[in-house]
Amino acid sequence: MRIIRVKDDQEMSQKAAEMVIAKMRKNPSLTLGLATGETPIGTYRLMIEDHQRNGASYQQATTFNLDEYVGLPGENDQSYRYFMNKYLLDHIDIKKERTHIPDGNAADVQQECVTYERLIAEHGGIDLQIVGIGRNGHIGFNEPGTPFDTKTHIIELTPSTREANAKFFGRIEDVPTHAITMGIATIYASKEIIMLITGESKREALNNLIHRDINEAFPASALKRHPNFIIIADEAALGEN
Numbered sequence: 001m002r003i004i005r006v007k008d009d010q011e012m013s014q015k016a017a018e019m020v021i022a023k024m025r026k027n028p029s030l031t032l033g034l035a036t037g038e039t040p041i042g043t044y045r046l047m048i049e050d051h052q053r054n055g056a057s058y059q060q061a062t063t064f065n066l067d068e069y070v071g072l073p074g075e076n077d078q079s080y081r082y083f084m085n086k087y088l089l090d091h092i093d094i095k096k097e098r099t100h101i102p103d104g105n106a107a108d109v110q111q112e113c114v115t116y117e118r119l120i121a122e123h124g125g126i127d128l129q130i131v132g133i134g135r136n137g138h139i140g141f142n143e144p145g146t147p148f149d150t151k152t153h154i155i156e157l158t159p160s161t162r163e164a165n166a167k168f169f170g171r172i173e174d175v176p177t178h179a180i181t182m183g184i185a186t187i188y189a190s191k192e193i194i195m196l197i198t199g200e201s202k203r204e205a206l207n208n209l210i211h212r213d214i215n216e217a218f219p220a221s222a223l224k225r226h227p228n229f230i231i232i233a234d235e236a237a238l239g240e241n
C-alpha cells in the first residue's frame, strides 16, 4: 500500500487523472475500472479536458463500473449508468457498447451478476481500477462483513450507506435497498488499484484503513495485501496520519 499525500481535492483529481491518462497512452486498449460517488468527479472532468484539448482517445478502451442500484433503469437520473454518462462517458470518444455497468433493472439480477463477472474475465480482468471508500470502509457496495472471496453479487445496503447516498436522492426513502456490486475478490483481481479519499468526512475511514488489521469487518482492508494498491488522499482526510 502506497499513500500519495496531496493538498486538496483538486490536487488529488489531478494526480489520479495523470495516472489514468499515462496508462491509457501506454495501452490504448486498457480495461479501466470506474467508480461513482462525488470523489472521482474531478478526475473525470480532467480526463474529459485532456480528451478535448490533447485528443487522448478512448476508442479502444473498455470500462467496467463497480456497482449499480437494483431496480433503477439506466435512464433514471439516480442510476450509476446515468451518472457515468453525465460525468464522463458522454464526453469522451469511448464506444458505449464497451462501457459496462451492471444492469440493476435486469429481469434476473442474480444471473446479471454471473454474466458481469464472466464479462470481466473475458476481457482479461481489469487493468486499472479506481475506487472510493464509504465511511464504514465499504468499497464498491461491499458492506462490512462481506467475505473477501466474493465475486459480483447482490448486497443489501446498510442504513449508513443509504443515508450517505441520500445526498443524491434528496430523501433516504428513495435510496434503493439493494445493489449489484463487484465482489471484493473481483476488485482485488485488478492489476492496479487507485483509491481516492478526500475530506474530513473520510478521516475516520482512512485512519482505520491505515491502522486496522486486515479484517472482513472493514472491507477496504482487503486491499492492503494488494501488490499495486495506491491511495491518493488529501490533508483533510489524512489528519494526523
Ligand SMILES: N[C@@H]1[C@@H](O)[C@H](O)[C@@H](COP(=O)(O)O)O[C@@H]1O
Pocket (backbone or CB within 6 Å): 035, 036, 037, 038, 039, 040, 066, 067, 131, 132, 133, 134, 139, 140, 141, 161, 165
Ligand atoms: N458505491 C459508491 C462507492 O463506490 C463510493 O466509494 C461511495 C463513496 O462516495 P463519495 O465519493 O460520494 O463519498 O459511495 C457509494 O457507496
